[in-house]
Amino acid sequence: MADELRIAVTADVDVVTARQRGREVAAQAGFSSGDQTVIAAAISEVARNILNYAKRGEVQLSVVTNGDRQGVIIVARDQGPGIPDVQRALEDGYSTSGGLGLGLPGARRLMDDFDVTSAVGKGTTVTMKKWRRMNA
Amino acid sequence: MEVPILKQGHYLIASIQSALTDADLSQLREALIERVGKFRARGVIVDVTALDVMDSFAVRTLRDIAHMARLRGAETVIVGIQPEVAFAMVQLGLTLKGVSTALDLEEGLLFLDQQAKLRIERGTGRIDRG
Ligand SMILES: Nc1ncnc2c1ncn2[C@@H]1O[C@H](COP(=O)(O)OP(=O)(O)O)[C@@H](O)[C@H]1O
Ligand SMILES: [Mg+2]
Numbered sequence: 247m248a249d250e251l252r253i254a255v256t257a258d259v260d261v262v263t264a265r266q267r268g269r270e271v272a273a274q275a276g277f278s279s280g281d282q283t284v285i286a287a288a289i290s291e292v293a294r295n296i297l298n299y300a301k302r303g304e305v306q307l308s309v310v311t312n313g314d315r316q317g318v319i320i321v322a323r324d325q326g327p328g329i330p331d332v333q334r335a336l337e338d339g340y341s342t343s344g345g346l347g348l349g350l351p352g353a354r355r356l357m358d359d360f361d362v363t364s365a366v367g368k369g370t371t372v373t374m375k376k377w378r379r380m381n382a
Numbered sequence: 383m384e385v386p387i388l389k390q391g392h393y394l395i396a397s398i399q400s401a402l403t404d405a406d407l408s409q410l411r412e413a414l415i416e417r418v419g420k421f422r423a424r425g426v427i428v429d430v431t432a433l434d435v436m437d438s439f440a441v442r443t444l445r446d447i448a449h450m451a452r453l454r455g456a457e458t459v460i461v462g463i464q465p466e467v468a469f470a471m472v473q474l475g476l477t478l479k480g481v482s483t484a485l486d487l488e489e490g491l492l493f494l495d496q497q498a499k500l501r502i503e504r505g506t507g508r509i510d511r512g
Contacts, residue, residue, distance in 0.1 A: 258404045258405050259403050260404040261403065262401045262402075262403055265401075265434070265435060266401065266434065269434070271505075279466060280465075280466045280469060283434075283435060283466040283467060283469070284395070284466075284468050284470045284473065286434060286470075287435040287436070287437055287470040287471075287473075287474060290435055290437040291438060291474070293439055293441060294404070294437070294438075312449045319410070338475055345438065345442070346441070346476070348438050348440055348474055348475045348476060349438055351475065352473065352474030352475050352476070353474070354440065355473045355474065355475070356470060356473045356474060357424045
């Protein structure tokens with residue numbers, strides 16, 4: 247499906263916009279309101295990380311169909327400083343900014359698929375997916 | 383989006399009306415702490431019923447509000463966390479440790495009244511015994 251939405255993240259209102267668009271996309275894809283909230287919360291965390299650590303970037307939302315499954319795919323991308331140790335960044339409580347350190351590990355728990363690709367000096371891409379059975 | 387803060391007796395009630403940006407949340411924290419002193423408030427209620435999600439920044443700010451208000455002699459209670467929001471919070475690993483919560487505004491007011499009564503019975507007045 248070519249349904250795709252891009253939200254530029256350059257200010258804190260964009261974090262709210264990204265999670266609200268994410269909720270709408272999830273609703274259109276037939277996710278329960280509980281799952282919509284889960285998806286919105288995960289988007290909020292990765293979008294805020296873009297703002298906090300990279301200053302700017304984008305969140306891309308799309309819906310895919312795969313057999314009898316439908317999914318929401320969220321890609322949060324920036325060209326910021328990158329993450330030197332992704333494994334550590336995914337640990338509960340690890341933060342380089344005095345934050346709670348629960349954004350990445352928490353978003354991973356909220357979603358079905360979760361991947362972080364990062365290169366120091368080049369940027370970070372977080373890709374996360376949530377699936378649902380279509381005839382359920 | 384500024385959050386309206388109502389004064390009701392010795393209590394301050396902040397009713398969040400919509401999704402809030404991080405700046406809005408920080409502004410709410412400053413406004414509440416300032417008003418606890420200005421109105422000599424004994425209790426603060428933050429009604430989050432309309433909040434779309436509670437992410438790590440929202441939780442951190444609410445915890446800060448509760449701890450700062452306590453240092454100023456006021457008890458804080460967070461009310462109206464929706465079931466789906468609670469579910470997402472738990473998955474994220476977010477806790478409101480050390481912060482009182484109640485189901486809704488009515489329960490929150492009851493809770494603060496009980497706290498006030500306890501303080502009078504113990505004769506502790508505004509002194510916080512943590
Ligand atoms: N987009 C990003 N660019 C650079 N570093 C990031 C990015 N996202 C996360 N990080 C790093 O990973 C750490 C953990 O992130 P997170 O789990 O969201 O916790 P927190 O934001 O509270 O620190 C951050 O402190 C930061 O060092
Ligand atoms: Mg974060």
